[in-house]
Amino acid sequence: MLERLLADVTPEVGRVLDAALDGRELGPKDAALLLRAEGADLFALQRAADLARAEDAGDDVSFVITRNLNFTNVCYVGCSFCGFARHRDDADAYDHPMETLIAKTRDAIQRGATEVCIQAGIDPRKDHTHYREILLALKAEFPSLHIHAFSPEELDHGHRKSGMELGDYLRWLKDAGLGTIPGTAAEILDDEVRKVVSPRKLMTERWVEIVRAAHSVGLRSSGTVMYGHVEKVEHVANHLALIRDLQKETGGFTEFVPLGFIHEKNILFNHMGARPGASTSEDLRMVAVSRLFLRPWITNVQMSWVKMGPKLAQVALLSGANDFGGTLMEESISRESGADHGENLPAEEMRRLIRDVGRTPVQRSTTYEVLRRFDDPAEDPPSLEPQEPAELSGPTRWRLQEERAARVARRK
Numbered sequence: 001m002l003e004r005l006l007a008d009v010t011p012e013v014g015r016v017l018d019a020a021l022d023g024r025e026l027g028p029k030d031a032a033l034l035l036r037a038e039g040a041d042l043f044a045l046q047r048a049a050d051l052a053r054a055e056d057a058g059d060d061v062s063f064v065i066t067r068n069l070n071f072t073n074v075c076y077v078g079c080s081f082c083g084f085a086r087h088r089d090d091a092d093a094y095d096h097p098m099e100t101l102i103a104k105t106r107d108a109i110q111r112g113a114t115e116v117c118i119q120a121g122i123d124p125r126k127d128h129t130h131y132r133e134i135l136l137a138l139k140a141e142f143p144s145l146h147i148h149a150f151s152p153e154e155l156d157h158g159h160r161k162s163g164m165e166l167g168d169y170l171r172w173l174k175d176a177g178l179g180t181i182p183g184t185a186a187e188i189l190d191d192e193v194r195k196v197v198s199p200r201k202l203m204t205e206r207w208v209e210i211v212r213a214a215h216s217v218g219l220r221s222s223g224t225v226m227y228g229h230v231e232k233v234e235h236v237a238n239h240l241a242l243i244r245d246l247q248k249e250t251g252g253f254t255e256f257v258p259l260g261f262i263h264e265k266n267i268l269f270n271h272m273g274a275r276p277g278a279s280t281s282e283d284l285r286m287v288a289v290s291r292l293f294l295r296p297w298i299t300n301v302q303m304s305w306v307k308m309g310p311k312l313a314q315v316a317l318l319s320g321a322n323d324f325g326g327t328l329m330e331e332s333i334s335r336e337s338g339a340d341h342g343e344n345l346p347a348e349e350m351r352r353l354i355r356d357v358g359r360t361p362v363q364r365s366t367t368y369e370v371l372r373r374f375d376d377p378a379e380d381p382p383s384l385e386p387q388e389p390a391e392l393s394g395p396t397r398w399r400l401q402e403e404r405a406a407r408v409a410r411r412k
């Protein structure tokens, strides 16, 4: 029977999966082939990626307790996939003062956060000093907090305003408390695609220049890809090759994070004919191919529960991913593009989801040091255990049903 399962895998896909599991490096054509896998090929791809994950990263699934801080949504760049940016005169435009950022960070730390992730729109009225002031203000209040902040697009904006040499500018931010940077604003690192989806954003060469310079001054970063819009699988394959080459050179990527395009509330889908985001199969292929293609250079593959939702995130854990990402506490960038999987996933819920697929939850730092292991399921808090359904009296049940109906009616 098992032989029949394998017999349905096409020989070419089988050959590439064999090579990956033997530790041989895949080429972009191999990645493109796998990114089209369907049916038995897709199952084999997921299984191969899961085996590679077990070899390279073990059975722990890590997560980080973090809070997103989006200090302003005013942005002039105009990326077609973005539902977050506002014009400064829009009624819902905001620009949080420092006291608000400090208050939100204090709240996050009280809830166990070890990191804040700061990203925002590009407001032309702000310059390089604003980024540094945020770092200095937060570090003055919370010296041991890890600040993961400023996409390459924000760093490009600040650097151009600063007039400094790029390495000096990045060191200037590091000295003020910058710990690591998000490798976002990557989307697809191919100018053919960038000129369609975000022509006013930094192009591939500049993204690579900034990330390479950051790594060289000791600012590590994540690596990302945004897929499921107008790109072809060859673009994604070349993107992965570029990230892998940069990692061979610098060793600065802490993890790779595939990010599915959220389509509902932006012009890329509604007016420019993009696909409506990734399908379930595409999400799983992307995670699995990232695992196999980037090995052994990048061993942490994170899936995005914000984009996929918790249940598909669990399947991604069985398809090559070993990291659950962050709790986020306040997610607005994906939500305002139409994502509806919530803004916060409490650490306890992450632990339950991880345990549910037979793996061990581990709280980590931004740079993947283990902060706390949760080896023993018996130590899980009662909220993680299956509960006996409570007996409700008739009147209580009716009251709860009426309250729920009223809530649903209010939402309509």
Ligand code: SF4
Pocket: 075, 076, 077, 078, 079, 082, 083, 084, 085, 120, 121, 122, 153, 198
């Ligand atoms: S993705 Fe970032 S840079 Fe692009 S419009 Fe949105 S906030 Fe601005």
